[in-house]
Amino acid sequence: MLESWGRMRKSISLIAMPLAFIAMAGEGHAAISYQRLDGAPGQRGLVIKGVFEFSDDPTQLVDEYRQYQADYISFDSPGGNVVTAIGFGRAIRALNARTLQIRALECASACAFAFVGGVERFAEPGSIGVHRVSLSDDDPMDNKLAISSVQSLTGEIIGYLTDMGVSPNLLQLSLSIDSTDIRYLTAAEMRDWNINTPENMPSPQESAPPPAAAPEVSATPADIPSADPNASEEVAASPPGDLTIDAIDFANRYNDEWSKDSASALDFMKSVYADQVSFFGTSVDRGVILKDKAAFAQRWPERVYSVKPGSVTASCAGKCEMSGTVEWFARNKNTGKTSSGMAEFSFVWNTASLQIESETGKVLATDKEAKAPDRLIDQWIGLDDICRGSTDREGAETLRACKRRDALGPLLDRVDWCYGHEGEAGMDWAWHKCDANSKRYGE
Incomplete structure (x- = not known):
């Protein structure tokens, strides 16, 4: 059988x-x-x-x-x-x-x-x-x-x-x-949950949409080893040469870069994709992907994408096959429109070239008429609970949670959501739509 x-x-x-x-x-x-x-x-x-x-x-x-x-x-x-x-x-x-x-x-x-x-x-x-x-x-x-x-x-x-x-x-x-x-x-x-039985299961070729159908999923995660000021802390918390940790970091940084201003985000995309990529089931050159990303960035000039903590799984042997869940909030001030939801992503990442060779994904849920980045605020709160509440302050999980929290906070600030007000006691700080008396994240 x-x-x-x-x-x-x-x-x-x-x-x-x-x-x-x-x-x-x-x-x-x-x-x-x-x-x-x-x-x-x-x-x-x-x-x-x-x-x-x-x-x-x-x-x-x-x-x-x-x-x-x-x-x-x-x-x-x-x-x-x-x-x-x-x-x-x-x-x-x-x-x-x-x-x-x-x-x-x-x-x-x-x-x-x-x-x-x-x-x-x-x-x-x-x-x-x-x-x-x-x-x-x-x-x-x-x-x-x-x-x-x-x-x-x-x-x-x-x-x-x-x-x-x-x-x-x-x-x-x-x-x-x-x-x-x-x-x-x-x-x-x-x-x-054992919905898929583990032994000898096939690896199907995705019947995924062509690139034109991909925009709502096109911003997925990443974190390539780079000149990140917190990188030494991350390495210290992780076993040397652990490609799975590298894959998770890549996933986080990909999303963080995609959440920046469009010029910076698109510049990053130019370096992160291989010359030829299997993109949602179709082999395309990098230029096709960049065109798709540019169109999406024009439609949604303000974006926050963040990997759901604990969702990334990776299998690495020279190349990493990774998948996980990403949550997003995007808006366009000119049109007054917003977009929010959750998607699944899958990458094949070449650990030698540090480039993506395959990408697929699927939108899992959308939040109708969402006006606030509630999913991402919930992420931040969960990370903050781990960071501040852990008894193992130098443990790997605690350090990763603190780093991820501190990366997500400024991204929420970019879409005008702030944490706390000036003169307010720290115990009373809460996320809110930024106003004239709001603290900006990290200040």
């Missing part, structure tokens, strides 16, 4: 193309139906399409799967009834079937529970979306749920996730996201 996953490593890009076509051609909100797919030689996929409804029967899936002798199951579903989706997940587990999900298809809300039924699972970052269950008047079960029924359903979901070997954190996250919004899972979350 695991050997067949290994064979799929080479064929998955061939699978992604017809799946992407199916995603465009299929009906987004039809009853559950099945699409048979010959994705690559010797690999048969069965795509479950449509909304999970109370009346859908998982035995039809069993019949389809056995008749077609599928090698894996994928989804093209915006969700639906949770109990039904769990029923499909248990049927998938009874079939000893594998599940595979790419970004070209949708698997959101209740669909996530069906996906984890796979005995072996692989989903691309950003391909699984979750949010809080909403009760529908059209649902013959959910619209009659009393509090005790909700508690019973929650217990059923937790028991199901446990049976599937998945962390209940998946449910906790979904309950924190409003039912009118959607939150796509990062690579780190899918790994840490």
Whole structure:
């Protein structure tokens, strides 16, 4: 069984193309139906399409799967009834079937529970979306749920996730996201919560948007070893030659540089990309990327981008493959518009040339009509708590938190958010829209 996953490593890009076509051609909100797919030689996929409804029967899936002798199951579903989706997940587990999900298809809300039924699972970052269950008047079960029924359903979901070997954190996250919004899972979350099973999983070629679709993600993180005045402190706190630490530093500095004035930011971008880059799945020369970055900087002349602390993972051997989550706030005073949200990024960074050779990403959440950099202020507060509250003042974690806090503060100042007022006691300082009596950060 695991050997067949290994064979799929080479064929998955061939699978992604017809799946992407199916995603465009299929009906987004039809009853559950099945699409048979010959994705690559010797690999048969069965795509479950449509909304999970109370009346859908998982035995039809069993019949389809056995008749077609599928090698894996994928989804093209915006969700639906949770109990039904769990029923499909248990049927998938009874079939000893594998599940595979790419970004070209949708698997959101209740669909996530069906996906984890796979005995072996692989989903691309950003391909699984979750949010809080909403009760529908059209649902013959959910619209009659009393509090005790909700508690019973929650217990059923937790028991199901446990049976599937998945962390209940998946449910906790979904309950924190409003039912009118959607939150796509990062690579780190899918790994840490065992949504992706760890052994012999394929490394899919991303079915990502072309460069023109990338602007909201184009500012991601970094921190190259440089003439940073705090660099000696960072090196002292890190094992010598630790490429993973270097990768995280690169991620931080990339975002910090992108958050500066546009001329400085674009000058940095000229040096940080290789001559040829795989940019959101397409091989382009550096000039194409710089043009994209310049257009984005013109649209959003004031930007603050910051890596979410603890989100970066990296695998380094000459080159570093890294991924993580970045949060941003941007504004344009001339248009009065603002932009705020969270995105996932992935880089391949050459540690010899100190240049990016591959970049992908996906917007995970946007904050409608956001007027304040709340995500970034929350980052600063969390870092400040570590920096000031740690008992190990010289520990590596404390030093990194202090350094990151002190890098983020001036960036918030750039978009006119200040910490404390003149003459105000330090214990009363708080972040606020800058006014005439505000302290400027670092003063």
